[in-house]
Amino acid sequence: MNRPPRRLTGTAALAAASSLALAGCGSAKIGGTAGTLPNASQSVNAQTADPALLAMVPAALRSRGTVLVATDPTYAPNSFKDANGDIIGMEIDLGNAVFTRLGLEAQWQSADFAAIIGGLDAKKYDLGLASFTDTREREQQLDMVGYFNAGEAIATLAGNPYKLTGIAADLCGIRVAVQSNTVEAAEIAETINPACAKAGKPEIPNNGDRFNAQTDVVSALVAKRAQAMMADSPVVDHAVRQSNGQLMKIGSDYNTAHYGIAVPKGDGRLAQAVQGALKGLIDDGTYLQILTKWGVQSGALTSDQVLVNAATG
Numbered sequence: 001m002n003r004p005p006r007r008l009t010g011t012a013a014l015a016a017a018s019s020l021a022l023a024g025c026g027s028a029k030i031g032g033t034a035g036t037l038p039n040a041s042q043s044v045n046a047q048t049a050d051p052a053l054l055a056m057v058p059a060a061l062r063s064r065g066t067v068l069v070a071t072d073p074t075y076a077p078n079s080f081k082d083a084n085g086d087i088i089g090m091e092i093d094l095g096n097a098v099f100t101r102l103g104l105e106a107q108w109q110s111a112d113f114a115a116i117i118g119g120l121d122a123k124k125y126d127l128g129l130a131s132f133t134d135t136r137e138r139e140q141q142l143d144m145v146g147y148f149n150a151g152e153a154i155a156t157l158a159g160n161p162y163k164l165t166g167i168a169a170d171l172c173g174i175r176v177a178v179q180s181n182t183v184e185a186a187e188i189a190e191t192i193n194p195a196c197a198k199a200g201k202p203e204i205p206n207n208g209d210r211f212n213a214q215t216d217v218v219s220a221l222v223a224k225r226a227q228a229m230m231a232d233s234p235v236v237d238h239a240v241r242q243s244n245g246q247l248m249k250i251g252s253d254y255n256t257a258h259y260g261i262a263v264p265k266g267d268g269r270l271a272q273a274v275q276g277a278l279k280g281l282i283d284d285g286t287y288l289q290i291l292t293k294w295g296v297q298s299g300a301l302t303s304d305q306v307l308v309n310a311a312t313g
Contacts (some may be wrong), residue, residue: 049103064132128262144260151253166251
């Protein structure tokens with residue numbers, strides 16, 4: 001959810017979209033076991049903390065033994081809720097594995113994407129793991145530890161009834177659904193619409209139809225209240241796979257960049273500890289196993305690409 005972070009009616013077609021949206025809203029269950037790998041969780045959970053990494057963890061966290069992690073559970077397959085209301089997803093599995101290496105149990109807190117960075121500043125959460133694209137702007141507030149490579153992508157209804165090209169610059173005049181406070185929302189307001197106006201073309205109405213939850217973005221497109229949606233590439237790919245043929249991806253991924261785990265500045269060497277844990281998970285194969293489970297292995301980083309505050313834009 002890139003740079004800055006993201007209802008159905010009663011018809012049979014829209015009922016299918018509820019499974020596409022993958023899990024409802026509401027408060028999350030807190031606990032460090034949600035989303036662990038069914039085939040690898042025993043080995044992951046059995047790991048003891050790396051002593052060198054544990055020494056980097058702030059004393060208060062070491063003493064508590066838990067870490068409160070904010071996530072936006074509307075962004076499948078990265079973070080979303082299952083039928084029981086438990087938060088699951090690629091980021092949950094990965095976070096659980098990372099924090100186990102640091103001798104900590106992750107407690108996952110459901111939060112609106114737009115509120116997470118403010119919550120970190122207010123010390124409401126210890127870390128944020130919510131598909132944040134690492135940007136220079138964010139690095140002014142937080143330390144960002146890269147863990148995944150994602151692009152932006154566009155989807156529309158199956159058959160491409162609006163004859164879209166899949167190029168973001170060609171969305172002038174199209175109703176586009178997007179999650180609020182995402183890089184896609186910023187791109188519409190700051191790049192696409194100014195270019196449309198300069199070319200004498202109609203702008204995307206309302207700077208995009210904006211929703212607090214990505215599930216509502218998908219639902220708006222399925223319900224034909226929007227003609228296209230923009231989101232991070234793994235989220236678009238997952239929505240299309242889960243749509244029972246109702247949606248299609250158009251064009252190619254673009255503006256690829258790293259997601260970063262958000263760590264408050266001033267937390268000593270915690271960012272470096274998280275970085276070390278991620279490198280270890282890459283080296284022993286756990287990282288790729290987690291990504292493969294969720295079908296997002298194309299976004300895998302190598303160990304030397306796991307950097308702190310390495311934004312390129």
